[in-house]
Amino acid sequence: xxxxxxxxxxxxxxxxxxxxGVPSSMEVGDPIGSRLRRLRxxxxxxxxxxxxxxxxxxxxxxxxxxxxxxxGLFKLINTSADGRxxxxxxxxxxxxxxxxxxxxxxxxxxxxAMDTSEVWVLPYEQLLARSVQxxxxxxxxxxxxxxxxxxxxxxxxxxxxxxxxxRVADFLRYWAESLAMRGMRTDEIALRLTRAEIGNYxxxxxxxxxxxxxxxxxxxxxxxxxxGRRDVRIPDVEALGRFVQRYLVPASATLQ
Amino acid sequence: xxxxxxxxxxxxxxxxxxxxGVPSSMEVGDPIGSRLRRLRxxxxxxxxxxxxxxxxxxxxxxxxxxxxxxxGLFKLINTSADGRxxxxxxxxxxxxxxxxxxxxxxxxxxxxAMDTSEVWVLPYEQLLARSVQxxxxxxxxxxxxxxxxxxxxxxxxxxxxxxxxxRVADFLRYWAESLAMRGMRTDEIALRLTRAEIGNYxxxxxxxxxxxxxxxxxxxxxxxxxxGRRDVRIPDVEALGRFVQRYLVPASATLQ
DNA sequence: CGTTCGATTGAGGAAGATCAATTAATGTGG
DNA sequence: CCACATTAATTGATCTTCCTCAATCGAACG
Numbered sequence: 070x071x072x073x074x075x076x077x078x079x080x081x082x083x084x085x086x087x088x089x090g091v092p093s094s095m096e097v098g099d100p101i102g103s104r105l106r107r108l109r110x111x112x113x114x115x116x117x118x119x120x121x122x123x124x125x126x127x128x129x130x131x132x133x134x135x136x137x138x139x140x141g142l143f144k145l146i147n148t149s150a151d152g153r154x155x156x157x158x159x160x161x162x163x164x165x166x167x168x169x170x171x172x173x174x175x176x177x178x179x180x181x182a183m184d185t186s187e188v189w190v191l192p193y194e195q196l197l198a199r200s201v202q203x204x205x206x207x208x209x210x211x212x213x214x215x216x217x218x219x220x221x222x223x224x225x226x227x228x229x230x231x232x233x234x235x236r237v238a239d240f241l242r243y244w245a246e247s248l249a250m251r252g253m254r255t256d257e258i259a260l261r262l263t264r265a266e267i268g269n270y271x272x273x274x275x276x277x278x279x280x281x282x283x284x285x286x287x288x289x290x291x292x293x294x295x296x297g298r299r300d301v302r303i304p305d306v307e308a309l310g311r312f313v314q315r316y317l318v319p320a321s322a323t324l325q
Numbered sequence: 326x327x328x329x330x331x332x333x334x335x336x337x338x339x340x341x342x343x344x345x346g347v348p349s350s351m352e353v354g355d356p357i358g359s360r361l362r363r364l365r366x367x368x369x370x371x372x373x374x375x376x377x378x379x380x381x382x383x384x385x386x387x388x389x390x391x392x393x394x395x396x397g398l399f400k401l402i403n404t405s406a407d408g409r410x411x412x413x414x415x416x417x418x419x420x421x422x423x424x425x426x427x428x429x430x431x432x433x434x435x436x437x438a439m440d441t442s443e444v445w446v447l448p449y450e451q452l453l454a455r456s457v458q459x460x461x462x463x464x465x466x467x468x469x470x471x472x473x474x475x476x477x478x479x480x481x482x483x484x485x486x487x488x489x490x491x492r493v494a495d496f497l498r499y500w501a502e503s504l505a506m507r508g509m510r511t512d513e514i515a516l517r518l519t520r521a522e523i524g525n526y527x528x529x530x531x532x533x534x535x536x537x538x539x540x541x542x543x544x545x546x547x548x549x550x551x552x553g554r555r556d557v558r559i560p561d562v563e564a565l566g567r568f569v570q571r572y573l574v575p576a577s578a579t580l581q
Numbered sequence: 582c583g584t585t586c587g588a589t590t591g592a593g594g595a596a597g598a599t600c601a602a603t604t605a606a607t608g609t610g611g
Numbered sequence: 612c613c614a615c616a617t618t619a620a621t622t623g624a625t626c627t628t629c630c631t632c633a634a635t636c637g638a639a640c641g
Contacts, residue, residue: 147478151573153486157478169478171471177478197464201457208453214470215427221477222403222413222425222433228484229528230409233597264620272485274598279621297606298620317407489629520588530630535589553638554588 101163101251104209108137111206112199114189119182125166127179132170134190135210138162141186142261146179156270158221159183161247165213183261228272235316236271237281241291241301242309249306259300288312357419357507360465364393367462368455370445375438381422383435388426390446391466394418397442398517402435412526414477415439417503421469439517484528491572492527493537497547497557498565505562515556544568 108114116139119125125136128148143160157178160166166188169177200207227239249255260267264275264282271278282298285291290308294300303309364370372395375381381392384404399416413434416422422444425433456463483495497514505511516523520531520538527534538554541547546564550556559565 145478147482149479149482149486151570153482153573155482155485157481168471169475172468172475177475197460201460201463204453204457207457211470212428214467214474215424217474218470218477219425219428219433221474221481222401223405225413225477225481225484226403226405226409226411228481229411229525230405263618269485275620276599276622277597279619280597283621299606314407317409519586531588532590532631533629535587536629539589 099252104163105137105139107205108189108209111203112189112191112196114191117188117190119186119188121182121184123182125180125182125188126170126176128176130176132167132174132176132193134167134192135196136166136180136188136190138164138166139187139189142183143180143186143188144183144262144266146181147177148179154269156266158224159244159247159270162251165210165217168214168217231313232316233271233273233277234281234284235313236273237267237278238285238290238309238312240267240271241285241303242306242313245303245306245309255306256304257294257300257302261299285309285312355508360419361393361395363461364445364465367459368445368447368452370447373444373446375442375444377438377440379438381436381438381444382426382432384432386432388423388430388432388449390423390448391452392422392436392444392446394420394422395443395445398439399442400437400439400518400522402437403433404435410525412522414480415500415503415526418507421466421473424470424473487569488572489527489529489533490537490540491569492529493523493534494541494546494565494568496523496527497541497559498562498569501559501562501565511562512560513550513556513558517555541565541568 114137117125117136119141125143126132128146138160140162142162143164143166144156145158145160145166146154147157148154160180166180167176171193196206196210200210227236231239244260245255245258248258264278268275268278282291282301286293290303290305290312292302292304294302370393373381373392375397381399382388384402394416396418398418399420399422400412401414401416401422402410403413404410416436422436423432427449452462452466456466483492487495500516501511501514504514520534524531524534538547538557542549546559546561546568548558548560550558
């Protein structure tokens, strides 16, 4: 029996088929684009351009605005009281940034642009006021927060249950999927991250990331593009998923 | 320079003093109690009693209600598509449960009672309707989601940056703090979790948990109460924090 | 009172970290 | 444009941490 349940719960319902990232109010084709379009119509937000390496806010600053990524790419960096630093997330086009500041009015992380990017600045109080009039807007906000919570849980799970190589494979899969969801090329992707950053995000050293990538190349699941080892070629995203699975067959792993 | 920033960002603002868990709308004394009182007045929710081992919902079920813990204690369990299972969080009195189901209308985890517990059942649509009229209610909802996101990030960080022993110490500290915040005794705590569950939550084996606890006992930071090794005596919660710190001095650790 | 489940502890092994050397890409000033 | 400096990535050798396997012990329960 399932060791995590103190007592065996009722059997799992049949409709148990979910994976993160599938948006709810789905317009076929381009859910994220249409999400953004609706937001722009409803809020006509101020746009702000941020260049690579610049932040939209830093941990500790007063929270007053939420941001939505309209172009580019961000990483979120947390710093613990004792100075440990970690990349805790990435934000792509259509993602919201800044939820963790709502509770006590202070941002909890640095939001750093990884490329020239554009965010829409949404004054939180104004957003609330408009949400009250436009229920669709409120739904959008809640869905975004909900997705973030669900995704963070998936990350925790990957950290806890996957060995290093599989974690790297899973990370690439996640990245490719994020791009695909936004209608971007997924066969050749530019990570714009150092091995150290990837390792920091995945809880391993940069050497382990490098070795894992080399292994994935040897396994034929990925390849590096022409010059530089920063750009990754992924002929078949599904193959990454299968690579992750292969690691789970030995210790099939319900736990223990 | 900080290796995680592509370029050096502006200096960190002085008001950089945060740690998870300090609620925003703080009534001195009992922030969680007053939060619950307000909720009850505003919503007069249906109460539901759940016994140890029973679930309030399971992953895959249709999402229709949020829940607020009024008494007892829950664990959230995620299951990946391939069958990996993990405890991804705990919910104490005053915590909300079910946010991860909002986005696509399906719950993403099992919510299992760890003790006889009472939750308030809040029909999501009704909650939205009321929130539109009562802005304080909406603020409460958002604050709860925000806290959850912030806390999950802290968990990710512990998983990625702390060695096993420190992770166990940090877990006990978190648990004691959660109890303290709710006005409960913190010098003797009943975990109601097996080593396997703790290990699963912290990404390590049950043996490692056991060894870590023994080490904490030997270090004089904790002790086991009388009969059984389930109940932990924590004479000084601060000492747990210092124990965690001690692990960080060697590899002082900004990364790399 | 024996059975079962959880916890502890030890021994050995494996995954990943650390240390170190080399190579590749990027950038800089002449 | 090239020599040189700098930063990132790779790869190997070694070491540490944590996992795995196994035996023992204790508590709880029928």
